Amino acid sequence: MAEHYKLERVRELAENDEDFVVALVGAFLEEVPEDAERLRNSVPAKDYKETYQAAHKMKPTIDLFGLSVYDQLIEVQDWGKFEQTDKDVTSQLQEVLTAIENTVNEIRQDFGL
Numbered sequence: 001m002a003e004h005y006k007l008e009r010v011r012e013l014a015e016n017d018e019d020f021v022v023a024l025v026g027a028f029l030e031e032v033p034e035d036a037e038r039l040r041n042s043v044p045a046k047d048y049k050e051t052y053q054a055a056h057k058m059k060p061t062i063d064l065f066g067l068s069v070y071d072q073l074i075e076v077q078d079w080g081k082f083e084q085t086d087k088d089v090t091s092q093l094q095e096v097l098t099a100i101e102n103t104v105n106e107i108r109q110d111f112g113l
Contacts, residue, residue: 002106002110003102003106004067004068004099004102004103004106005065005066005067005103005106005107006065006066007021007065007066008066009063009064009065009066010024010025010064010065013064022111024064025107025111025113026113027061028061028065028103028104028107029104029107029108029113031057031058031061032058032061032062032100032103032104033100033104035054035055035057035058036054036058036096036097036100036101038050038051038053038054039051039054039055039058039076039093039096039097040093040097042054042080043076043079043089043090043093044090046085047080048079048080048081048083049080050080051076051077051079051080052077052080052081053080055073055074055076055077055080056077056081058073059073059074059077062100065103067099067100067103068099069095069096069099069100072092072093072095072096073092073096075089075092076089076092076093076096
């Protein structure tokens with residue numbers, strides 16, 4: 001259980017209220033894959049504003065669930081924010097997308113969702 005994510009901070013925030021933990025997990029499953037898809041499309045299209053907005057929105061949740069790709073997400077966010085036309089964030093994006101996909105699958109299995 002919980003190979004790709006950590007629930008310590010989630011449980012702390014929820015004050016060990018298991019219903020609230022499940023609600024936070026549900027919010028993760030609803031919002032993060034949607035934002036990941038925005039990134040999947042906006043980075044290759046060089047849509048800096050969309051990339052920045054999607055990555056920025058994901059940041060707190062990725063941090064809360066302890067995904068190991070937080071720093072890569074920041075790089076993708078900053079690429080969009082500062083319109084870093086001379087930088088390629090394809091590998092960072094792929095790491096983020098893979099981590100999210102693994103986490104979503106694992107959470108669904110762990111919580112029976």
